Amino acid sequence: MRLGIFGGTFDPIHIGHLVVAQVAMEEAGLDRVVFVPAGVNPLKVGRQITEGHHRLQMVKLAIADNPKFAVSSWELDRSGPSFTVDLMSHIRAQHPNDELFLIIGADNLRLLPKWKSVEGILEQATILALNRPGEDLKSSCQMVLALYPHINECVRIVDMPGLDISSTWLRDRLCKNLSVKHLLPAEVIRYSEENKLYDYSVGQ
Numbered sequence: 213m214r215l216g217i218f219g220g221t222f223d224p225i226h227i228g229h230l231v232v233a234q235v236a237m238e239e240a241g242l243d244r245v246v247f248v249p250a251g252v253n254p255l256k257v258g259r260q261i262t263e264g265h266h267r268l269q270m271v272k273l274a275i276a277d278n279p280k281f282a283v284s285s286w287e288l289d290r291s292g293p294s295f296t297v298d299l300m301s302h303i304r305a306q307h308p309n310d311e312l313f314l315i316i317g318a319d320n321l322r323l324l325p326k327w328k329s330v331e332g333i334l335e336q337a338t339i340l341a342l343n344r345p346g347e348d349l350k351s352s353c354q355m356v357l358a359l360y361p362h363i364n365e366c367v368r369i370v371d372m373p374g375l376d377i378s379s380t381w382l383r384d385r386l387c388k389n390l391s392v393k394h395l396l397p398a399e400v401i402r403y404s405e406e407n408k409l410y411d412y413s414v415g416q
């Protein structure tokens with residue numbers, strides 16, 4: 213099986229994430245994509261994020277209609293920063309015969325040299341990198357290939373129409389009571405409203 217792993221904070225999951233996963237799946241011929249909500253991004257420790265169980269539930273709602281998408285709570289069930297090398301080792305142990313692919317956006321490819329044990333990740337999975345407006349994906353790709361020349365074809369570019377959408381922008385809109393219709397799945401909008409996840413006026 214060709215298995216795609218897609219880690220993210222997903223606070224909240226949006227259509228950019230869903231398009232990334234779908235395009236990567238089709239372009240790389242993946243059989244399945246597993247979304248893995250992060251406990252804490254090791255490079256963003258200290259940033260306030262929505263509780264893990266809510267982010268997990270929003271991912272579940274967002275992917276419910278796609279039989280090739282799945283979700284894992286493995287990182288949320290552990291404490292401490294979510295190092296991708298640990299996740300990949302866990303998945304490798306569970307799926308010893310599968311070919312693994314790590315799906316990341318261009319911003320994360322640019323930051324990859326700051327990640328823990330990048331070689332450990334690249335030895336276990338091929339990276340599928342997708343463009344994001346404002347990022348120079350080709351340069352980041354060349355930079356990574358130059359840093360790890362001994363690992364063959366460790367990064368593959370997957371083209372997608374640039375979607376200038378981020379969770380930060382969506383949280384801001386939700387806080388200001390602006391519409392996020394069509395930018396998040398309707399079930400995710402309903403869940404976030406019911407649970408007042410991005411209503412910063414609560415409690416003030």
Ligand SMILES: Nc1ncnc2c1ncn2[C@@H]1O[C@H](COP(=O)(O)OP(=O)(O)OP(=O)(O)O)[C@@H](O)[C@H]1O
Pocket residue numbers: 219220221222223228229232315316317318319320342343344345375376377378379380381
């Ligand atoms: N619009 C997008 N286009 C391409 N890749 C994306 C897009 N949005 C997110 N990604 C990628 O999805 C993964 C998870 O992203 P994340 O959950 O941090 O979303 P985000 O929108 O970047 O959030 P935030 O604004 O809170 O930083 C990362 O690899 C990121 O690069």
Ligand SMILES: O=C(O)c1ccc[n+]([C@@H]2O[C@H](COP(=O)([O-])O)[C@@H](O)[C@H]2O)c1
Pocket residue numbers: 218219220221222248249250252253254255256294295296297320326327328
């Ligand atoms: O392993 C690392 O050192 C590392 C450093 C930064 C980010 N990551 C992972 O990259 C993924 C995307 O993070 P984010 O916050 O951009 O959604 C998420 O799964 C993080 O755990 C991993």
